[in-house]
Amino acid sequence: MSAERGAGVGATRSRVTLDTPVTYLKGVGERRALLLRKLGIVTAGDLVRHIPHRYEDASTISPIASLATGMDATVIGTVISKGVLPTRRGLRIFQVVVRDATGMIEVSWPGQPYLDRVIEKQDVLLITGTVRFFHGRQLQAREFVNLGEGAEGAAQGRVLAVYPTTEGLSVKVLRSLVERHLDVLLPLATDPLPPEMLSAAGVPPLGDALRMVHRPASIAEAALGRSRLAFEELLFVQLLHRRANALARTRRTGIAFESRRTLTSALRAALPYELTGAQVRAVREIVADMCSDARMHRLLQGDVGSGKTVVALFAALLAMENGYQAALMAPTELLAEQHCTTITGLLAPLGIRPLLLTGSLSTGERRAVAARLATPEPAIVIGTHALVQDATAFARLGLAIIDEQHRFGVEQRKALGSKGEHPDVLLLSATPIPRSLALTAYGDLDVSVLDERPPGRQPVTTAIRPESARARVLAFVAGQVAAGRQAYIVYPVIDESERAELKSATAMFAALTGAGDGREGEREGEGDREGEGDREVQGDREVRGGWQGVFHDRRVALLHGRLPAEERERVMRAFRDGALDVLVATTVIEVGIDVRNATVMVIEHPERFGLSQLHQLRGRVGRGAEESYCILLGDVAPEAAERLQIFAATDDGFAIARADLRLRGMGDLFGEQQSGAVMFRVADPLRDEELNERSRTIADRVLASDPELTAPAHAGIRRALRERYARALELFRVG
Ligand code: ADP
Ligand code: MG
Numbered sequence: 001m002s003a004e005r006g007a008g009v010g011a012t013r014s015r016v017t018l019d020t021p022v023t024y025l026k027g028v029g030e031r032r033a034l035l036l037r038k039l040g041i042v043t044a045g046d047l048v049r050h051i052p053h054r055y056e057d058a059s060t061i062s063p064i065a066s067l068a069t070g071m072d073a074t075v076i077g078t079v080i081s082k083g084v085l086p087t088r089r090g091l092r093i094f095q096v097v098v099r100d101a102t103g104m105i106e107v108s109w110p111g112q113p114y115l116d117r118v119i120e121k122q123d124v125l126l127i128t129g130t131v132r133f134f135h136g137r138q139l140q141a142r143e144f145v146n147l148g149e150g151a152e153g154a155a156q157g158r159v160l161a162v163y164p165t166t167e168g169l170s171v172k173v174l175r176s177l178v179e180r181h182l183d184v185l186l187p188l189a190t191d192p193l194p195p196e197m198l199s200a201a202g203v204p205p206l207g208d209a210l211r212m213v214h215r216p217a218s219i220a221e222a223a224l225g226r227s228r229l230a231f232e233e234l235l236f237v238q239l240l241h242r243r244a245n246a247l248a249r250t251r252r253t254g255i256a257f258e259s260r261r262t263l264t265s266a267l268r269a270a271l272p273y274e275l276t277g278a279q280v281r282a283v284r285e286i287v288a289d290m291c292s293d294a295r296m297h298r299l300l301q302g303d304v305g306s307g308k309t310v311v312a313l314f315a316a317l318l319a320m321e322n323g324y325q326a327a328l329m330a331p332t333e334l335l336a337e338q339h340c341t342t343i344t345g346l347l348a349p350l351g352i353r354p355l356l357l358t359g360s361l362s363t364g365e366r367r368a369v370a371a372r373l374a375t376p377e378p379a380i381v382i383g384t385h386a387l388v389q390d391a392t393a394f395a396r397l398g399l400a401i402i403d404e405q406h407r408f409g410v411e412q413r414k415a416l417g418s419k420g421e422h423p424d425v426l427l428l429s430a431t432p433i434p435r436s437l438a439l440t441a442y443g444d445l446d447v448s449v450l451d452e453r454p455p456g457r458q459p460v461t462t463a464i465r466p467e468s469a470r471a472r473v474l475a476f477v478a479g480q481v482a483a484g485r486q487a488y489i490v491y492p493v494i495d496e497s498e499r500a501e502l503k504s505a506t507a508m509f510a511a512l513t514g515a516g517d518g519r520e521g522e523r524e525g526e527g528d529r530e531g532e533g534d535r536e537v538q539g540d541r542e543v544r545g546g547w548q549g550v551f552h553d554r555r556v557a558l559l560h561g562r563l564p565a566e567e568r569e570r571v572m573r574a575f576r577d578g579a580l581d582v583l584v585a586t587t588v589i590e591v592g593i594d595v596r597n598a599t600v601m602v603i604e605h606p607e608r609f610g611l612s613q614l615h616q617l618r619g620r621v622g623r624g625a626e627e628s629y630c631i632l633l634g635d636v637a638p639e640a641a642e643r644l645q646i647f648a649a650t651d652d653g654f655a656i657a658r659a660d661l662r663l664r665g666m667g668d669l670f671g672e673q674q675s676g677a678v679m680f681r682v683a684d685p686l687r688d689e690e691l692n693e694r695s696r697t698i699a700d701r702v703l704a705s706d707p708e709l710t711a712p713a714h715a716g717i718r719r720a721l722r723e724r725y726a727r728a729l730e731l732f733r734v735g
Pocket of ligand 2: 309310403
C-alpha cells in the first residue's frame with residue numbers, strides 16, 4: 001500500500017478498482033475523505049453507488065422574466081452581486097441578485113449569513129423557492145445548488161443530478177467528483193446479476209444503470225437506472241430473508257401434526273357462517289405448516305373484523321385432535337374474556353369448553369386451571385400473560401397463538417413459544433400491511449393475509465366535521481344514546497398538562513357531563529367556580545352553549561392509560577355490559593374490544609392520530625347490526641384535511657396502511673428495532689412495492705433451484721451478498 005501511495009497520483013489512477021479507497025482518487029484529500037465517510041463513501045465503488053436523491057430538469061426551470069408573485073419556481077442564474085443585510089430584529093439575511101438571459105431577481109436566505117462564504121460572484125446557482133413581493137420581486141430560496149462558475153451553459157438542456165450531501169461538502173463538489181471519475185469507474189462495475197434475471201425483472205445492467213442515474217438524458221431514464229439499483233437491494237434482502245427462513249425451518253424441528261379432520265371438520269360443520277375465501281386460504285396455509293415436521297412460525301394479518309379468531313381456532317383444534325394443548329394469549333384480561341366467550345359459543349356444539357387463565361382469577365381457580373394444564377390432556381386455554389408466568393406449566397403444549405402480537409414484548413412472545421415441547425407459533429396482527437412488505441419487515445416469519453371481510457357488515461359511515469358543528473355532533477351522539485346505543489369519544493391527550501392547547505379527555509369529560517373539577521372553563525355559565533378571569537385562556541368562543549353538560553344525565557366514564565389497570569378493566573367491562581352509555585377516552589380503547597351496541601365513535605383532534613390508528617378506532621364500532629358512525633371533529637389544517645379525506649373515503653385497512661406508510665415512513669409501523677433491520681439506500685419497499693413483489697418471486701425461484709447459490713450463474717450474487725451483509729456469511733456458508 002505504501003509503495004502504491006508513493007507511486008504518485010497518475011500511476012494509482014490507472015490501477016483504480018472499485019475497492020480503491022477514495023483517498024487515492026484525484027480531488028480527495030484527508031478532509032474530504034472524512035466528509036465522504038460520513039455519507040458512507042469509503043471506496044471508489046461507494047462513490048459510484050452514491051446516487052442522486054433527486055434531479056433538476058431544464059424543462060422545470062423558469063426564465064426569470066416569467067416569475068410572478070406567489071409562484072413556486074426553479075431558476076438558473078449567475079450571481080451578479082451579493083451581501084449580508086442585518087434586519088431590525090437582529091436577523092441576518094444573505095441576499096444575491098442573479099441574472100439569466102431574460103432578467104434579474106433578488107434571492108434571499110433569511111438567517112443564513114454563512115452562505116456568504118459559500119456563494120461567490122459569477123457562480124451559477126440553481127434555486128428553488130417561492131416568489132414574494134418585497135420592494136420588488138424576490139425569490140425566497142428553499143433549496144439551491146451551486147453549479148460553480150460559468151456553469152450556466154453546461155446546465156442548460158440537461159437533467160441535473162442533486163446528491164445527498166453532508167455539512168462541509170457541497171453538492172457542487174460532490175457532483176464534480178463523480179463527474180471526474182465516472183468514466184474510469186463505470187466499466188469496472190461488473191454486474192453481479194445474470195442477464196436472464198435482469199430481463200425477468202425488466203431492469204438494465206449495472207453499468208448502464210449507474211450511467212443513467214448519474215448522467216441521465218431524461219428524468220425517465222434516471223428512474224429506470226434507479227430501478228435497477230433498487231431491485232438489487234430488494235432482491236438481496238429477500239434472498240437473505242427467504243434463505244434464513246428456509247434454514248430456520250429445517251432447524252426448527254417441531255411437531256408434525258396430522259390432519260385427522262375430527263374436531264376441525266366438526267367446527268366447520270357447526271359454524272354459524274361460511275368461512276370467507278381468505279379464511280379458507282389462511283387455514284390451509286396454517287394446516288400445511290402444522291403438518292410439516294418443521295416448526296410453524298407464521299404471522300396471520302388481517303384488518304380489524306377480518307375474522308382472525310376463528311382461523312386461529314381451527315389451528316387450535318388441529319392441535320387438540322392430535323392430543324395436544326393449545327394456548328391463546330391476549331394483551332388484556334378483557335380481550336381474553338371476550339375471546340373466551342366467543343370461543344365457548346363456537347365450541348359448544350363440539351362439547352369442548354375452553355379454559356380461561358387471567359390474573360384476576362382467585363388462587364383456587366388458578367390452581368384448578370394449572371392442574372388441568374399439567375395433565376397431558378388436549379385442551380384450549382385462553383389467557384393473558386399469566387399464561388407465560390413460571391407457575392403455568394403445560395404438559396403438552398402444541399400450539400401457541402398470540403393475539404395483537406405487537407402489544408407484547410419480544411420476551412413475552414418468546415416465553416409462550418418456549419413452553420412445553422417447542423409448540424408451533426401463530427402470531428395475529430391487525431396492522432394490515434402489504435404482503436411483500438410484511439415479508440421484508442418481518443424477515444423470517446411466514447405470512448398469511450386475510451384480505452377479505454366477512455359479508456354482511458355494513459361499512460361505518462365516516463364524516464369530518466368542523467368545530468362549528470360541535471353542538472350538532474354532540475346532539476347526534478346524544479340521540480344515539482337516547483335510542484339505547486353506546487358511544488366512544490376519543491381525545492389525543494389525558495389532560496392539559498400534556499398539551500395545553502388540545503382538548504383533553506379529562507377536561508372534556510368534565511365539560512360533557514357538566515360536572516368536573518372546575519379547571520375547565522368550558523362549563524362556564526353553569527356555576528363555574530373560577531369565574532370570569534379564566535375566560536381569556538379558553539379557545540373557541542363560538543362553540544359555547546348548547547353542548548356543555550350534554551351527557552349530564554347519562555352514565556359516562558373516563559378511561560385513560562394513567563388509571564390503574566384494574567380500574568381500566570372495570571370501566572371497559574361496565575361499558576361492555578351496557579352499564580355505561582358513553583366512554584370518554586384516550587386511545588387505550590384501541591385494542592380489539594368488541595361492543596356490538598356501540599354505534600358512534602367521535603374522535604377529537606383527529607389530525608393528531610395516524611391513519612392506521614384512526615382505522616383501529618373506527619373498527620370499535622360497526623360490530624353489530626345497527627348503522628354506525630365515525631365522526632372526526634375539529635378544525636384541521638388543509639394538509640391534515642387531505643390526509644383525513646383519504647381515511648374517510650375508504651374502509652380498506654390495507655389502503656389506509658399504505659397511505660399511512662407513505663405519509664409517515666416505515667419506522668412508525670415496524671418499530672425501531674425492525675425498521676433498523678431493514679436498511680435500504682436506494683429502494684423504498686413501499687414505493688417500490690411492485691418491484692419488491694417481483695424481487696420476491698425471483699428470489700424464491702433462485703433459491704428453489706440453487707439454495708446455497710453455488711451455481712456459476714449465481715456466483716456474482718453470492719459474492720456481493722457475502723461482501724455486503726454480515727449475515728450472508730452464515731447463511732450461504734457452503735462452497
Ligand atoms: P379480528 O380479525 O378483528 O380479530 P374477529 O375474529 O373478532 O376479527 O371477527 C370479527 C367478527 O366477524 C366476529 O364477530 C366473528 O364472529 C365474525 N366473523 C368471522 N368470520 C366470519 C365469516 N366468515 N362470516 C361471518 N362472520 C364472521
Ligand atoms: Mg381480534
